[in-house]
Structure formats: structure tokens, C-alpha cells
Amino acid sequence: MTDKPLTPVLDTINDPSQLKGLPREQLRQVADELRAEMIDAVSVTGGHLGAGLGVVELTVALHAVFDTPHDRLIWDVGHQAYPHKILTGRRDRIRTLRQKDGLSGFTRRAESAFDPFGAGHSSTSISAGLGMAVASQLEGKKRNVVAVIGDGAMSAGMAYEAMNNAGAMDARLIVILNDNDMSIAPPTGAMSAYLARLVSGPVYRGVRKTAKQIVEALPQFFHEPARRTEEFARSWWTGGTLFEELGFYYVGPIDGHNLDHLLPVLENVRDAQDGPILVHVVTKKGKGYAPAEDSADKYHGVSKFNVITGAQAKAPSNAPSYTSVFASTLIQEAERDERIVAVTAAMPSGTGLDKFGELFASRTFDVGIAEQHAVTFAAGMAAEGLKPFVAIYSTFLQRAYDQVVHDVAIQHLPVRFAIDRAGYVGADGPTHAGNYDAAYLGAVPGIVQMAAADEAELRHMVATAAAYDEGPIAFRYPRGDGLGVDMPARGEILPIGKGRLVRQGGPIALISYGTRFGEVLAAADKLAALGLAPTVVDARFLKPLDEELIARIAREHQVVLTIEEGSIGGFGSHVATFLARNGLLDGKVKFRPLMIPDVFTEQASQDAMYAAAGLDRAGIVTAALEALGADETLLKTALADKTLP
Ligand SMILES: Cc1ncc(C[n+]2csc(CCOP(=O)(O)OP(=O)(O)O)c2C)c(N)n1
Ligand SMILES: CC(=O)[C@@H](O)[C@H](O)COP(=O)(O)O
Numbered sequence: 001m002t003d004k005p006l007t008p009v010l011d012t013i014n015d016p017s018q019l020k021g022l023p024r025e026q027l028r029q030v031a032d033e034l035r036a037e038m039i040d041a042v043s044v045t046g047g048h049l050g051a052g053l054g055v056v057e058l059t060v061a062l063h064a065v066f067d068t069p070h071d072r073l074i075w076d077v078g079h080q081a082y083p084h085k086i087l088t089g090r091r092d093r094i095r096t097l098r099q100k101d102g103l104s105g106f107t108r109r110a111e112s113a114f115d116p117f118g119a120g121h122s123s124t125s126i127s128a129g130l131g132m133a134v135a136s137q138l139e140g141k142k143r144n145v146v147a148v149i150g151d152g153a154m155s156a157g158m159a160y161e162a163m164n165n166a167g168a169m170d171a172r173l174i175v176i177l178n179d180n181d182m183s184i185a186p187p188t189g190a191m192s193a194y195l196a197r198l199v200s201g202p203v204y205r206g207v208r209k210t211a212k213q214i215v216e217a218l219p220q221f222f223h224e225p226a227r228r229t230e231e232f233a234r235s236w237w238t239g240g241t242l243f244e245e246l247g248f249y250y251v252g253p254i255d256g257h258n259l260d261h262l263l264p265v266l267e268n269v270r271d272a273q274d275g276p277i278l279v280h281v282v283t284k285k286g287k288g289y290a291p292a293e294d295s296a297d298k299y300h301g302v303s304k305f306n307v308i309t310g311a312q313a314k315a316p317s318n319a320p321s322y323t324s325v326f327a328s329t330l331i332q333e334a335e336r337d338e339r340i341v342a343v344t345a346a347m348p349s350g351t352g353l354d355k356f357g358e359l360f361a362s363r364t365f366d367v368g369i370a371e372q373h374a375v376t377f378a379a380g381m382a383a384e385g386l387k388p389f390v391a392i393y394s395t396f397l398q399r400a401y402d403q404v405v406h407d408v409a410i411q412h413l414p415v416r417f418a419i420d421r422a423g424y425v426g427a428d429g430p431t432h433a434g435n436y437d438a439a440y441l442g443a444v445p446g447i448v449q450m451a452a453a454d455e456a457e458l459r460h461m462v463a464t465a466a467a468y469d470e471g472p473i474a475f476r477y478p479r480g481d482g483l484g485v486d487m488p489a490r491g492e493i494l495p496i497g498k499g500r501l502v503r504q505g506g507p508i509a510l511i512s513y514g515t516r517f518g519e520v521l522a523a524a525d526k527l528a529a530l531g532l533a534p535t536v537v538d539a540r541f542l543k544p545l546d547e548e549l550i551a552r553i554a555r556e557h558q559v560v561l562t563i564e565e566g567s568i569g570g571f572g573s574h575v576a577t578f579l580a581r582n583g584l585l586d587g588k589v590k591f592r593p594l595m596i597p598d599v600f601t602e603q604a605s606q607d608a609m610y611a612a613a614g615l616d617r618a619g620i621v622t623a624a625l626e627a628l629g630a631d632e633t634l635l636k637t638a639l640a641d642k643t644l645p
């Protein structure tokens with residue numbers, strides 16, 4: 001813990017409009033203090049650090065030039081918006097970032113009028129901004145709409161869909177391309193190489209030398225026909241930019257840490273625009289904090305850390321993370337089968353595929369923030385006999401639903417989906433919760449769906465997926481560490497569609513799907529201590545469902561619970577449908593599906609989320625006893641008695 005930084009000028013800013021009156025020297029001071037304040041705040045909360053550090057000057061300049069919140073300022077992804085939050089009335093809560101009941105780690109409409117559009121997933125800002133620009137135009141309101149999008153986010157198709165539309169409409173929209181030559185990992189692809197060429201080309205070098213001249217000349221460019229003439233001249237000289245071809249007026253690249261460059265350019269763009277403009281700003285991710293600048297990922301996302309040394313706090317753990325088990329097992333499988341290839345959409349470290357890539361560089365594909373493409377690209381490889389594993393967060397696979405249905409499932413292509421961050425993810429909150437994959441994949445015919453009960457089971461599931469060639473197969477596992485079980489040296493190939501009976505008991509049966517299994521076992525111990533030792537099943541498969549096992553359980557028990565870390569429509573819903581269709585709910589059995597409630601859950605610790613959803617030991621015991629008809633006293637005693645397991 002360090003002393004809070006001294007921030008005398010920032011302390012006087014309660015509203016971004018106050019920036020307008022400040023001389024440039026003072027704005028620089030605000031930027032420096034803002035950076036110090038942000039570093040200090042994130043050192044206490046953890047969160048996304050590098051991206052925010054890189055846009056400190058840009059944030060100050062945007063608020064100094066534009067009239068927010070009347071002018072709409074949209075931050076793509078929203079992970080870089082902490083300085084914006086500090087300047088827009090949320091400084092007093094900045095040390096609650098990403099905590100329960102605290103500020104969101106992203107922009108949120110509900111949080112502030114200065115956040116006109118919420119985010120978390122990338123590449124939505126230009127579309128949203130265009131919608132706002134058109135709405136203002138139709139309502140006859142004069143306002144500027146500014147979308148700030150990173151070079152990584154600019155790799156996603158959605159950004160181009162929006163620019164294509166905006167260019168054709170000649171909409172009044174300003175896009176700031178924040179080019180720090182980084183995604184979470186170094187960016188990949190031709191677009192990234194293209195931006196690097198623009199930055200290293202004569203225009204940037206020229207602008208750096210003669211920013212003043214360019215700025216002075218800018219306004220006249222926006223008046224036809226001078227603007228077109230100037231564009232033509234620049235295109236002829238530089239070969240034109242892709243953005244110009246899409247109908248944007250392109251300004252830049254300019255130095256995004258230099259207020260002398262930023263302020264006049266933004267002022268001119270604000271005053272003179274009459275169609276879509278793209279301002280190409282060059283920044284450094286992690287700027288101004290040496291440990292961030294020096295680290296490979298520029299401190300994209302950090303846990304709490306020591307401000308002086310930059311050392312991050314590591315949570316103690318007795319078990320490997322699910323991600324690392326997935327990666328090490330895939331490596332094992334790939335050593336034996338050279339047809340195994342791996343695909344990530346800009347998340348090599350998050351999915352563990354960075355480790356795979358170190359060993360199998362030519363079999364690892366980082367396609368950029370392009371989940372739709374990742375899935376169809378994998379389908380193409382599968383069509384030619386390769387064994388692609390698409391390692392993807394549950395929440396981001398949502399982007400590629402049509403590709404899963406149309407390109408993979410209908411063609412029965414054996415694409416393997418390694419679905420990481422399945423279930424609650426904690427601090428990233430509702431935008432990143434991986435709650436829906438079991439439901440949305442479960443609606444599609446022909447996809448084998450598994451959920452790992454623990455890290456050993458995950459190892460088996462990776463092996464099973466590697467061996468399965470009949471069609472698509474998916475396995476899900478959560479954010480965080482395993483249960484600490486013994487690990488088999490190699491994964492076994494599981495019989496498709498078969499669950500495992502873990503404990504035989506009664507009259508209660510607990511059917512677990514996924515890693516709530518640890519809490520299910522703990523709940524079973526508690527029930528056993530009350531003389532109600534239940535049957536415990538690890539379902540392993542949602543599809544095909546082990547109908548024989550489930551029918552038997554339903555016939556032999558008074559109370560059947562399913563427990564899963566997923567939404568309605570998932571495992572419990574499939575079991576309910578099966579039981580109802582077969583008349584198995586018409587008799588004495590009481591069926592209770594425990595699942596994530598049908599609400600967007602705000603950020604908190606994962607454990608707090610499980611408890612609130614009734615997916616922890618206490619919740620499971622309570623649900624089981626209530627279904628059995630236990631009286632209040634027994635219920636209360638069971639939960640209060642600390643001598644019971
Ligand atoms: C659809 C989607 N896929 C993946 C991510 C994960 N993600 C968050 S930030 C990020 C990198 C963004 O890079 P860039 O836009 O350049 O912003 P920077 O962090 O460099 O400021 C990625 C891949 C996401 N938020 N949304
Ligand atoms: C902003 C974003 O989408 C990512 O940075 C995400 O927060 C990473 O999540 P993990 O920390 O679970 O990898």
C-alpha cells in the first residue's frame with residue numbers, strides 16, 4: 001500500500017466541462033495526475049490497466065474539446081474507460097471498480113450519463129455511434145458523436161460493417177482509431193500490418209514534423225470541393241487509405257500523448273465535420289508506468305499490485321487452472337496426432353493457446369477479434385480432415401452462433417469447441433458471464449456437449465474430443481482453478497452420452513453437470529451427516545443425454561436435483577423435457593433444476609455469485625431438503641450446525 005498520489009489540479013475537477021477553461025499546461029498536469037490516480041486505484045482493485053494508461057491524454061483532450069455528455073463519447077470494449085470515469089463524476093467510487101456494488105469495469109448506461117453506450121465485448125462502438133448520429137439527425141439535434149476504437153477491436157468484422165454503412169450514408173460521425181499496436185497480445189493480421197505501414201509512412205513522419213501546418217489547413221478540407229481535391233491529392237501521393245476508400249475522411253496518424261497535437265486536431269474535426277471522419281491516433285499501451293510498458297502484455301489485465309515494484313498479488317492455489325489443464329492436455333494430444341490444430345480469436349494467453357503455440361507454431365492460429373471467422377475457418381479445416389480445437393470464451397462464442405449452426409453443425413463437421421470461462425466470471429460481470437452456451441448449443445441438433453466436473457474430467461474430455469470425428473463436440477469449463485483432484489497422466493476417451501454414478505444413496509439424487517460438482521459432493525456430505533446420504537451423478541454429457549441413467553434415477557428417488565452453472569435452457573431444461581416427455585414427472589418424484597437465475601448478475605466474486613444463485617453447498621442442501629419436505633427446524637439446524645461436514 002502506498003500513499004495516495006497528490007493530485008492538486010485533478011482535485012478541482014468535478015465535471016469535465018471545467019477542463020475547457022484550463023490552459024494547455026494545466027491540462028497536461030491533469031493528465032499526469034489522472035494517470036497517477038488511475039494507477040493507484042487499480043493497484044487496489046485490480047482490473048484493466050494498460051489500455052487506460054494509454055488513453056489518458058486522449059481522454060483529457062476529448063473531454064476538453066467535446067461537450068459531453070451532450071456530445072456522445074463511446075469507448076469500444078470499455079476496458080480503457082477508467083480515466084474517463086475519474087473525470088466524469090465517479091472519482092469518489094473509483095476504488096470500488098469491479099467489486100460487488102461498485103463501479104463496473106466497463107462503460108454502462110445505468111452508471112452515468114457520460115456512458116451513452118455500454119460495452120465489454122469489442123467492436124460495437126462505430127455501429128452504436130452511427131445509430132446515435134442518425135438519431136440526432138432525424139430528431140434535428142446538433143451533436144457530435146465520437147467512437148474510440150482500438151487497433152485490436154478494428155480487426156473485427158463488425159467495425160467494417162459499420163464503416164461501410166457510415167461511409168455510404170455520409171453520416172456525421174467521428175471515429176478515433178486508438179492505435180497502440182497491441183490487442184491483449186500483439187495484434188495479428190494484415191490490418192495490423194497495414195496500420196503499422198501508415199504509422200511508419202511519410203504521412204505520419206510528415207505530420208509529426210508539421211502538425212501545426214496540417215491543423216491550420218484542416219478546416220478548409222471539409223468544404224467541397226476542396227476536401228475532395230485534397231483527398232485526391234493525398235491518395236495520389238500516399239496511395240490513399242482503406243478508410244478513405246470506405247468513405248471516411250482520414251486524419252493522421254497523430255501522436256496520442258501530445259496535447260499540442262491532439263487538441264487542435266480534435267477542435268478542427270469537431271468544428272468542421274460534415275461526414276464521417278477517422279482520426280488515427282498513435283499511443284502506447286501502458287504509457288507512463290514502467291512495469292506496464294515493460295511487460296509483454298502491457299499489463300492488459302492485472303490483479304492487485306504494488307505500485308512501486310509493479311509486482312502483482314497472486315491468489316494462493318492448490319490446483320491448476322482449468323485453462324492450463326486444457327492447454328497441457330491439448331499439447332499431449334497434439335504430440336500424438338499431427339492433425340490437431342488450435343484456433344483463438346485474439347485470446348492466446350486467456351485460453352492457454354500461447355503455450356500450445358510455443359510448441360506448435362504452425363498449427364496455432366490467432367485470427368484476431370474475429371469469433372465468427374474463427375468458427376468458419378475451423379470448419380474449413382475440419383472439412384479437409386484436420387482436427388481443429390476452437391478455444392474460446394463462452395461469452396465470445398455468442399458472436400458466432402450462426403457459424404456454429406450453419407457452417408459447423410448442419411455439415412456435421414468435427415470442430416472441437418473448448419469453451420473456457422463457462423459460467424460466472426466474477427469481476428467482469430454480466431457482459432462476460434459465460435452462462436448461455438449450454439442453452440444456445442443445446443438447441444442445435446448434433447453437437448455433443450460435455451461439461452467437466454473437475455480438472456481430471458477436463459483432461460478426459462479433451463482426449464474424447466480429440467478422438468471424436470463424427471461431428472461437432474464441445475466441452476465447457478469455468479474461470480479459475482480446479483478442485484485439486486489427482487490428475488491422470490493421460491486423458492481417457494469417454495463413452496459418448498454416458499454419465500457416471502458417483503455415489504448411490506437416497507431418497508435424494510443430485511445430478512451434477514460441470515464444476516459445481518465440488519459443491520455437490522460437499523452438499524452430499526452434509527446430507528449424509530443428517531442421515532440422508534444422496535445419490536450423486538456426474539452427468540458429463542448434456543447431449544446426448546444419458547437417458548437410461550436419468551430415467552433410473554427418476555424412478556428410484558423421491559427428489560431429483562440437477563445442478564449446473566448455466567442458464568435456463570441448459571442441462572436442467574433438457575433433463576426436465578426428457579422426464580416430462582416420458583411421463584417420469586407424473587408420479588411421485590419431485591424434480592428441482594438448480595441453475596443460474598434468469599437475470600444479469602452484477603460483478604462480485606465468483607463465490608458470492610454462486611451463493612446468491614443457490615449454487616453452493618448451502619443452496620443445494622436447502623433446495624434438497626425443501627423438496628423433500630423437511631421442516632424449517634431441520635433446515636435451520638442443518639445449515640447452522642458447524643459440527644456437520
Ligand atoms: C468480441 C470480443 N472478443 C474478445 C474480447 C477480449 N478482448 C478485450 S480487449 C481485447 C483487445 C482489444 O485491443 P484494442 O482494441 O487494440 O484495445 P487496447 O487494449 O489495445 O487498448 C480483447 C481481445 C472482447 N472484449 N470482445
Ligand atoms: C476486456 C476483456 O474482454 C478481457 O480483457 C477480459 O476481461 C479477460 O478476461 P479474463 O481475465 O478472464 O481472461
Ligand SMILES: [Mg+2]
Pocket residue numbers: 150151152153178179180181182183
Ligand atoms: Mg490496441
